[in-house]
Structures are given as C-alpha cells and as structure tokens.
Amino acid sequence: MGDERDAFVAHHSRKRLYLLLLGSLGFVVGQLWMLGVFGDVEVPATGRRMIFAELATSPYFGWPAVAFFVWAATIIVRRIxxxxxxxxxxxxxxxxxxxxxxxxxxxxxxSIKFAPRFVLFEVTRDVRRDLSGWHRVLAATNRTLVGSSLAIATGSMDADREALNDAIRRFAPVHLTRIAG
Structure with a gap:
C-alpha cells in the first residue's frame, strides 16, 4: 500500500491462534459428547443444570453449535x-x-472508534454495498451490535493494541482521529 518504512504491520499470532483452535475443537468434542455421539449421556433429573443439560443434548441446539465451532476452527486454520x-x-x-x-x-x-479489544470503523455506503454478500450481512450485524460496520480484532495479532491505535492516529486524516475515542 504505502511506504514500507513507515507502515504499521501486524501478523496473526500463531500462538494465540493455536490456543483458539484448541478451544474451538474442545467445544466440538464436548458438544458431540453431549449429543451422545460417543455414547449415552445421562441428563440430570432435577436442578438448574437440568435445563442446560437438556438444551445441550438437544439436536436443535447441539448440531448448530458443532457446525459453528467447526466453522470457527476452519477460519482459524486458514489464518494459521x-x-x-x-x-x-x-x-x-x-x-x-x-x-x-x-x-x-x-x-x-x-469514522473510527477504539474499543478495548477492537478498532471499529465505518465506511461509506458504496463500500458497504460493494462487499460480498456474506460480508455485507456481517457488516450490518456489526453495525447493529457495536455501531460500526467493520472491526479489527486485536486479540489474535502479534502486535500491541496501542501500537495499532497509534499508527491509526498517525496516518488517519485529522477529521477521523478527532472523533476516535
């Protein structure tokens, strides 16, 4: 993009990604166990845990949960x-x-906003419209949940969050950094 010497560059942190992958695969195995794939699961007969256990062992909850964590593991492997x-x-x-x-x-x-684990930024309507179908849906969901269409997650990067924030403040036009929180 710009001058190599001045650019801020962050890579995916392989260590953090391996930990996320391990957690995601753990959820897959745990949910498959709760669905009874590895044998019968005994649901408690009474108590607060009964409601959770019945939900977790339900195929209506369980299989979508497995699909979600397999999807997450796939994304993590692609990033690794x-x-x-x-x-x-x-x-x-x-x-x-x-x-x-x-x-x-x-x-x-x-617009740009700095959050504890994210850098949130909004883009023009034309850019949002040009995003692929899935990314357009995610952008609309992000806008509803956090007030900005796009986000940079700082947790899986090998760089310090403050270094990213400083680089944005250094390179972004003044009108964007003035409103960044």
Missing part, C-alpha cells in the same frame, strides 16, 4: 496457514486481511 499480514496501516489507509481481505482507503472510512 496464511502468509498475509493481519492488518496494515499506512498513508493510504487500512488493509485488513482478518475478515475482509481488502484495503480501505482513508477516503472510504467515515
């Missing part, structure tokens, strides 16, 4: 195998390969 940068910030904008695999120029970004 990816040689790409997770995030790059430079004079031209933000390049985010975490979810979008796309560069966003500073002209396309309309």
């Amino acid at each position: 195998a990816s040689p790409n940068n997770a995030v790059r910030v430079d004079a031209l904008g933000i390049s985010c390969a975490q979810h979008y695999n796309r560069a966003f120029s500073w002209d396309e970004i309309t």
Whole structure:
C-alpha cells in the first residue's frame, strides 16, 4: 500500500491462534459428547443444570453449535496457514486481511472508534454495498451490535493494541482521529 518504512504491520499470532483452535475443537468434542455421539449421556433429573443439560443434548441446539465451532476452527486454520499480514496501516489507509481481505482507503472510512479489544470503523455506503454478500450481512450485524460496520480484532495479532491505535492516529486524516475515542 504505502511506504514500507513507515507502515504499521501486524501478523496473526500463531500462538494465540493455536490456543483458539484448541478451544474451538474442545467445544466440538464436548458438544458431540453431549449429543451422545460417543455414547449415552445421562441428563440430570432435577436442578438448574437440568435445563442446560437438556438444551445441550438437544439436536436443535447441539448440531448448530458443532457446525459453528467447526466453522470457527476452519477460519482459524486458514489464518494459521496464511502468509498475509493481519492488518496494515499506512498513508493510504487500512488493509485488513482478518475478515475482509481488502484495503480501505482513508477516503472510504467515515469514522473510527477504539474499543478495548477492537478498532471499529465505518465506511461509506458504496463500500458497504460493494462487499460480498456474506460480508455485507456481517457488516450490518456489526453495525447493529457495536455501531460500526467493520472491526479489527486485536486479540489474535502479534502486535500491541496501542501500537495499532497509534499508527491509526498517525496516518488517519485529522477529521477521523478527532472523533476516535
């Protein structure tokens, strides 16, 4: 994107991704166990745990949970195998390969917010419209939940969150950094 010397570049943290993968696969195995794939599961007859146990052993809850954590594990494996940068910030904008695999120029970004585990940013309506179908759905969901269409998760990167925030403040136009919290 811009000048290599000044750019902020963060990669996926393999250590953190392996831990996330281990957790995701643990949830898959645990849920398969609760569904009785490895043998019968005894649901408690009384108590508060009964409601959770009945829900967890229900195929209506269990199989979608398995599918979700297999999907998450697939994404994690793809990130582990990816040689790409997770995030790059430079004079031209933000390049985010975490979810979008796309560069966003500073002209396309309309607002930036710093949250404890995320950098949230909004883009123009044209950019949102040009996102692929699935990414458009995720952007709309993000906008509903956190107030911005796009987010950079800082937890799976090998760089410090404050270094990312400082790079954004350094490269972003003044009108974006003035409103960033």
